[in-house]
Amino acid sequence: MATNPLIEIRNGRVGKATSLRALKLNPYPSKSARTHYAKAILDDFAAQEGKTVTVAGRLMSWRKQGALAFGHVQDQTGRIQLFMRRNLVQPTNPETGGLGYAEFNLLDMGDIVEATGKVIKTERGEISILLDTMRLLTKAIRPLPDQWSGLKDREQVLRKRYLDTTLERPPFERFAAISKMISAIRGFLIGRGFLEFNTPAIQPQYGGGTAKPFKTHVNALGCEMYLAISHELYLKRLIVAGYDKVFTIGRYFRNEGVDRSHHPEFSMVETMAAYENYEYNMNLIEDMFRHIATTVFGKTEFKVGTHTVDFSKPWLRISMADVVLEKTGVDFRTLSSVQEANDKLTALGIHELQPSIGEAMVKAFEEKVEKELIQPTLVFGHPIEISPLAKPMAHDPRYVERFEIFIAGMECGDNWSEQNDPVTLLETWRKSYKAEERDAGKFHTLDFDFIEALEFGMPPTTGIGPGIERMAMIFTEQENIDDVIFFPLMKPALSHMNASIYGIHEPSLAPVEDLALSSDEFESLCRDGALKPHDKNLTVKPHLRLWTVAGQPRLSGHVEIEGFLANSVLRLAGCKINANAALPEEELKKAVAASLELSLVVFLKKTFPACHLTLSPPTLMKNG
RNA sequence: GCCUCGGUAGCUCAGUUGGUUAGAGCAGUUGACUCUUAAUCAAUUGGUCGAAGGUUCGAAUCCUUCCCGGGGCACCA
Numbered sequence: 038m039a040t041n042p043l044i045e046i047r048n049g050r051v052g053k054a055t056s057l058r059a060l061k062l063n064p065y066p067s068k069s070a071r072t073h074y075a076k077a078i079l080d081d082f083a084a085q086e087g088k089t090v091t092v093a094g095r096l097m098s099w100r101k102q103g104a105l106a107f108g109h110v111q112d113q114t115g116r117i118q119l120f121m122r123r124n125l126v127q128p129t130n131p132e133t134g135g136l137g138y139a140e141f142n143l144l145d146m147g148d149i150v151e152a153t154g155k156v157i158k159t160e161r162g163e164i165s166i167l168l169d170t171m172r173l174l175t176k177a178i179r180p181l182p183d184q185w186s187g188l189k190d191r192e193q194v195l196r197k198r199y200l201d202t203t204l205e206r207p208p209f210e211r212f213a214a215i216s217k218m219i220s221a222i223r224g225f226l227i228g229r230g231f232l233e234f235n236t237p238a239i240q241p242q243y244g245g246g247t248a249k250p251f252k253t254h255v256n257a258l259g260c261e262m263y264l265a266i267s268h269e270l271y272l273k274r275l276i277v278a279g280y281d282k283v284f285t286i287g288r289y290f291r292n293e294g295v296d297r298s299h300h301p302e303f304s305m306v307e308t309m310a311a312y313e314n315y316e317y318n319m320n321l322i323e324d325m326f327r328h329i330a331t332t333v334f335g336k337t338e339f340k341v342g343t344h345t346v347d348f349s350k351p352w353l354r355i356s357m358a359d360v361v362l363e364k365t366g367v368d369f370r371t372l373s374s375v376q377e378a379n380d381k382l383t384a385l386g387i388h389e390l391q392p393s394i395g396e397a398m399v400k401a402f403e404e405k406v407e408k409e410l411i412q413p414t415l416v417f418g419h420p421i422e423i424s425p426l427a428k429p430m431a432h433d434p435r436y437v438e439r440f441e442i443f444i445a446g447m448e449c450g451d452n453w454s455e456q457n458d459p460v461t462l463l464e465t466w467r468k469s470y471k472a473e474e475r476d477a478g479k480f481h482t483l484d485f486d487f488i489e490a491l492e493f494g495m496p497p498t499t500g501i502g503p504g505i506e507r508m509a510m511i512f513t514e515q516e517n518i519d520d521v522i523f524f525p526l527m528k529p530a531l532s533h534m535n536a537s538i539y540g541i542h543e544p545s546l547a548p549v550e551d552l553a554l555s556s557d558e559f560e561s562l563c564r565d566g567a568l569k570p571h572d573k574n575l576t577v578k579p580h581l582r583l584w585t586v587a588g589q590p591r592l593s594g595h596v597e598i599e600g601f602l603a604n605s606v607l608r609l610a611g612c613k614i615n616a617n618a619a620l621p622e623e624e625l626k627k628a629v630a631a632s633l634e635l636s637l638v639v640f641l642k643k644t645f646p647a648c649h650l651t652l653s654p655p656t657l658m659k660n661g
Numbered sequence: 662g663c664c665u666c667g668g669u670a671g672c673u674c675a676g677u678u679g680g681u682u683a684g685a686g687c688a689g690u691u692g693a694c695u696c697u698u699a700a701u702c703a704a705u706u707g708g709u710c711g712a713a714g715g716u717u718c719g720a721a722u723c724c725u726u727c728c729c730g731g732g733g734c735a736c737c738a
Contacts (some may be wrong), residue, residue, distance in 0.1 A: 041708085043670090043689095046690095049689075100698065100701095103694040104694090109698080120697090123695085159696055161698080163696095179671080180671055180689075187672085189673060191730065192729070195731095291738085296732095297733095527729090528730090530729060532711095
């Protein structure tokens, strides 16, 4: 039945594994005897020449030429050439696992191999390993994509990143660099006296902002919880606990839109430092970025889109009111009414009315200023209206001790001096709670447990949260967040090919919504209008199961309706099927179809006259 | 959620205005070859054209719906 090329290749390779086992060679042994990485040999040929080494990695090429062959093995550090001479290769040996010359046809491109031999240079001058023993470490039963062109299909790159990094060096290096960047952040903060803590990703309340959370259910506790949209309230509890400088590299989950700079699951390094205010963090963040740039990437200039961002110079620090004045000519500090502020906005071409002077200034900032902040800039002094968790400035309480980081027109982190007056905070929260209660659907629960912690006294504290992905985008010069997240969020998909290889007959995938109803429930939900088709084309697929109980045939079954749910099938149990299980198969199928035609199909046609209905012939499964 | 572009062999891509049996390169298979490196040469296998429906004598091509992805907008830090 293997008519498909992939299936043929796969079967062929599985067959080679079987042949190897027949020769007492394990195609999946447990350990390698690697002595060198490719790069170590290539970088130090003078010292390695003539020595016997063992390398291990993926076999990326194999060029046979009579009694000679050349190949390349790719490991984490790079590729090194193998040079095979028929007369120098050890014969097949189950003791060492070595493959003799005759068995080399059981190797395939993409296999993980181990090669032992002397380090030499070929006539053409390439540093190579003159093969003595070749061992198979892992049989690959799927072929790699074309190595010359690489994986071009964006969807495949995102779904099968491991292939992209196998075939292409830049993405491989990029993700390694991002890992080093995170280590550097840790190292930097620990060097400044910070302690790293884990904070919960499953939280009973979702504090911080108005982001929509992911909801989940904790079976053991029998309650609903949320995936973290923020970790700051936990870090502040750590400050209450007596640790002065803490941080977490946290996972954040926001059930919102996806675009080139937003991903539903992302990470931030969030810090809290007690006995300091926001000015401390201005220095901290500037130093951190410079530290990463120089130690991980070895430079201070990075190309972001068409701009070049320079981290070597001191960052511009400017108040929001000043930068808005500079870019728009409007000084919002001098305005005395909301009306006046909105008139100024209108004059700037912004027509959405704002409820306060502060919010009007923020609107002007977002619309007219933000995108122009290319070089690293710290904008401080946000209006108090939009900063409920921050402390007001001593000299002008309309503004708060807060700053945001802008690089290449992108917001890269937020910071403020934390409000630690529990009474004021509770009042602020209550106010926003009421405001949002009026605004249907944006309901917030309050974290009274946190308020209680504050009541025991939290020292003056300041925190900062730069986004890891956005830092990675800047430092690795990527414009798409998917290119700094190894496993970006994708809808589950099962190819027809894999469905057939793995024997899955109904590729209904991990269902986004799965629903199984009794026939009666289904009909009543449809009548109430609670359940409606998602598609105009409905397909009714009966599935029958024939049982033999004590020699007597029994019939049971369910019906699947495609087109009702967006990404899944609706299953109906208990449909009225009038058929004699003892009938021959073909007649039985006809009887079932006829029976459904009279009940379910009639019902669907009557209830959803706009839909086109197809009744598939019943599928018969036999058991016992 | 809206707009827009795309999905053809395992991979990378052609496929004209709707017209014979959908093509190529790589990979695969078989064979030749003692310094190759996108090795070369010869032969050869391989397709639910994303899915379903429709229009038509005839559909990869036109229409409808759906699925998956990219880009943009909106929402949102």
